[in-house]
Amino acid sequence: MAGHRRTLCLALDMSKFSHPRFAEVWGTASGKLVTxxxxxxxxxxxxxxxxxAVSHEGSSTVKPPMFASLQKLCLSIDCITDALISSISEGLVSLSYLDLQDAPVTEPSGALDLTNAGLQQINLHGRLKHISLIRSQEYHFTYFKRVNDLGFLLLADTCSTLESICLGGFCRVTDTGFRAILHSCSRLSKLKVSQGSQLTDLVFHDISATSLCLTHVSLNRCNRLTDVAISRLSSNAGLTVVDLRDSRNLGDDALATLSTLSKLQVLLLDGTDIGDLGLSYLSGKLTSLVSLSVRGCKRLTNNCIPSIFNHSLGGTLQIVDLSKLPSLSDNGILLLAKSGVPIAELRMRECPLIGDVSVMALASMQVKGRWLGSSLRLLDLYDSGGITQLAFRWFKKPYFPRLRWLGVTGSSNRDLVDALIRSRPFLNIACCGEELGASYWDVSPSWYWPEEEEVDELEQWLLEGGDDSEEDMNED
Incomplete structure (x- = not known):
């Protein structure tokens, strides 16, 4: 770790490197380490x-060179504790970005958990601009039981300069605590809350009276929120990302309000109670929308397709997730194909009525005289009920020439998948249900439209005279 490295990312399980002199090894880390x-x-x-980072000699604090410049710290650990927060806050004097996520395997004890006192220790040096504190239920159903509204009031008092905050698992905190954050952090632009079980419409009751200019808002699994909350939240006209996944009491009226946000680029509505009527409110509006997800919105039918893929909305739309829609069928995808919208990503996983006809329609769809495949880079059809061996013929050249990611069910089509991999070396095929694509929260439009175009397999095939020397898939 010696040298002048400024960023160090370890995608490792550090528990496998436990050693009595573990901490001493870090003495060789660059004194210029920033991340x-x-x-x-x-x-x-x-x-x-x-x-x-904190060694005491008498009353003075000595900072070791390896952490003197650290500005960004991201750790996934087994349990966030007051002691950990205290060590970070005291020792890392230059820290501006703190991201901690834990996943306890058992219920944390009082001495080994985060409490109100620990939250009070955050940002002792006043430089934090981003805080993320997330408790995952990956191994054990638990949350931050020792943090309540008082903890958030203390946090708001010490972190008034925050620009971004992500909070997950604070199920004892009510509207009072969250409102303290909103009303104290005047520079806040990004707000993410997950598992906000005590959050109600009152949290945004007087948000228009604040000076907030929110651009990113995520409210996941906040099931006491209704359309009224979204109406008040929409007073922030500069919103570009709105993530309401799994907040199941939000419905069509919420979309009527969101349709007024002219700068909205990402709208994630998975698992909400919206229907075809709600999506019709977006038709002709949201002309900046890049990404739309309605995964698991069970009230949606084929009638929602024209609203999504109309010319005004479809002019910028690049990413669409139609997964887990029980009523979506091949007829809906035929409507999509007629629209001619040049989307880059399309997900239709776990749709029981989607079959071979959808694949054929997409493969032969024309966009300005060219195949849809000239723009489609990701197609996820994993566990769609009607996909058979016939569909695999349409993934051969020259169809879908720019496709880079394909999700299919591989267990019953292993030979076809293997042949497709040999035939198309540029194509990444996922067969086991893996999620494909970039993170929803970290949206980067340049990812979808790179300055330098990737290899176009259709153009390459034509330049080579259409002579495919590679092994074709079995036609049977």
Whole structure:
């Protein structure tokens, strides 16, 4: 780790590198290290590492060179504790970005958990601009039981300069605590809350009275929120990303309000109670929308397709997720094909009525005289009920020439998948249900339209005279 490295990202399970002299090894780290990210490190090892950042000689604090310049720290650990927060806050004096996520395997004890007192220790040096504190239920159903509204009031008092905040698993915090954040952090532009079980419409009751200019808002699994909350939230006319996934009490009226947001680029509505009527409110509006997800919105039918793929909305739309829609059928995809919208990503996983006809329609769809494949880079059909061996013929050249990611069910089509992999070396095929594509939260439009075009297999095939020397898939 010696040298002048400024960024260090370790996609490792650090528990496998436990050693009595673990912390000493970090003494060779660059004194110019600005960013440190570790995929997983046990809390004991993290505390040992961070103890190097705070060593006391009498009453003075000595900062080791390796952490003197650290500005961004991202750790996934087994349990976030007050002691860990204290070590970070005291030792990392230049820190501006703190991202901590834990996933306890058992219920944390009082001494080994985050409490109101720990939240009060955050940002002792006043430089934090981003905070993310997330408790995952990956191994054990738990949350931050020792943090309530008082903790958030203390956090708001010490973190008034925050620009971005992500909070997950604070199920004892009510509207009072969250409103304290909104009303104290006047520079806040990005707000993400997950598992906000106590959050109600009152949290945004007087948000228009604040000076907030929110651009990104995520409210996941906040099931007490209704359309009224979204109406008030929409007073922030500069919103570009709105993520309402799994907040199941939000419906069509919420979309009527969101349709007024002229700068909206990303709208994620998975698992909400919207229907065809709600999506019709978007028709002719949201002309900046790049990404739309309606995964698991069970009230939607084929009638929603014209609203999504109309010319005004479809002019910028590049990413669409229609997964887990029980009523979506091949007839809906035929309507999509007629629209001629040049989307880059299309997900239709776990749609029981989607079959071979949809694949054929997409493969032969024309966009300004060219195949849809000239723009489609990702297609996810995993576990769609009607896909058979016939559909695989349409993934051969020259169809879908720019497709780079394909999701299919491979268990019953292994030979066809293997042949397709040999035939199209540029195509990444996922057969086991893996999610494909970039993160929803970190939206980067340049990812979809790179300055330098990738290899176009159709053009390459034509230049080579259409002579496919590679092994074709079995036609049977």
């Amino acid at each position: 440190l990210e570790i995929s997983y490190i046990p809390m004991v090892m993290a505390s040992e590492l961070l103890s190097k």
